[in-house]
Amino acid sequence: MIRHFNWIRFAVGLGGLAIMTSAPLAAQEQEDHLWTASLGAGFTTPTYHTGGELDNGWNISTGAGLNFFHSHLGLNGEFMFNSLGIDGITLNNLGYPGGDVHVWAFTGDPVIRLNPHGKFDFYLTGGPGVYHRYVEFTAPTLASFTGYNPFLGVYYPVTVPANEVVNSFATTKLGVNGGGGFTMRIGSGRAKFFAEARYNQMYTRQVTSFIPVTFGIKW
Numbered sequence: 001m002i003r004h005f006n007w008i009r010f011a012v013g014l015g016g017l018a019i020m021t022s023a024p025l026a027a028q029e030q031e032d033h034l035w036t037a038s039l040g041a042g043f044t045t046p047t048y049h050t051g052g053e054l055d056n057g058w059n060i061s062t063g064a065g066l067n068f069f070h071s072h073l074g075l076n077g078e079f080m081f082n083s084l085g086i087d088g089i090t091l092n093n094l095g096y097p098g099g100d101v102h103v104w105a106f107t108g109d110p111v112i113r114l115n116p117h118g119k120f121d122f123y124l125t126g127g128p129g130v131y132h133r134y135v136e137f138t139a140p141t142l143a144s145f146t147g148y149n150p151f152l153g154v155y156y157p158v159t160v161p162a163n164e165v166v167n168s169f170a171t172t173k174l175g176v177n178g179g180g181g182f183t184m185r186i187g188s189g190r191a192k193f194f195a196e197a198r199y200n201q202m203y204t205r206q207v208t209s210f211i212p213v214t215f216g217i218k219w
Contacts, residue, residue, distance in 0.1 A: 033190065036074060037064045040194065040216020044082045047199070047209045054101055057084030059212040065109075071116035076125070080105045080200075082212060086137075096137040098163060103202065103210070104132040107177055119185045121192075126178030131202040136168040175202035179211075183218060192218045 039062050046054040065076030086099035107129030115121045143162035146155050181196025195215050202208040 033071070034067055035064065036067060036076065036219060038062065038076075038078075038194065038216060038218040040196075040214040042212060042214040042216075044084060044210050044212045046084060047211055049206060050209050053087055053090050054210075055085040055087055057082060057101075059083070059214060061212070061214055061216070063109075065111070067116075072113050074111035074113065076109045076111055078105075078107050078109060078129075080107070080212065082210060084210070086135075091137075094137070096166070097140060098138040100136055100138070102134045102136075103200075103208070104134075105129050105175065105177075105200065105202075109177070121183045122180065123183070123196075124180040125196075126176070126198065128174065128176050130172065131175040131200075131208075132170065132172045133202060133204065133208060134168065134170045136165050138163040139166045140164075171204060173203045175200060175208075177201070181214075186217075190219050194218050 041060045042058070044057045044059045045051070046056070059080060059082045061078060061080040063076045063078035065074050067074045080103075082103040082105075084101045084103075086096075086101060091097065091099055107127055109125045109127040111123055111125045113121055113123045141162055141164040142159050144157060144159045147158040148155050177198045177200040179196060179198030181194055183192040183194045185192050193215075194217070195213075197211055197213045199211050200209065
């Protein structure tokens, strides 16, 4: 009877130990996801010489990637779009009433996360990419189209103010980016709020440089 009791107690203790040790591992496995994704938007500030030619603008970005080593390391592929206005003094010197610069970028960025399983995490990221810059100069004009009054059943001409592109050119070059940010877990799911800033440099004849500050959601 004593031996039987000891065996049962040993089995119960062993089972309890297995549960206690497997629970953190199970939680860890739930935290470690192979795939990641992100979506964000924010404001963009031109820097150095670019800051003397362009005004502040805005950006949107989206990305997807893979996690390694319990999510402490990752590799993301990202698409980014930035829109900035051309400075008024620059426009006056060139003789154009208006203008904008749009920059698209596809980048491949390694990521280092300091606390990937915590509520708050800080990370560093950056890498090379392909950048496409489109410059357009505009002038005010009038656009006409046909409106319709459903009550009277008649069509009538409508003229509204608009901008006409009078000159434009584009270039595609290599570039790099680097920076960091932080994430904050939202609830108990995978979603995290993030805020980040990254310096970007496109190797045009005279370097195009800017810093997008982006806010969004990561999964």
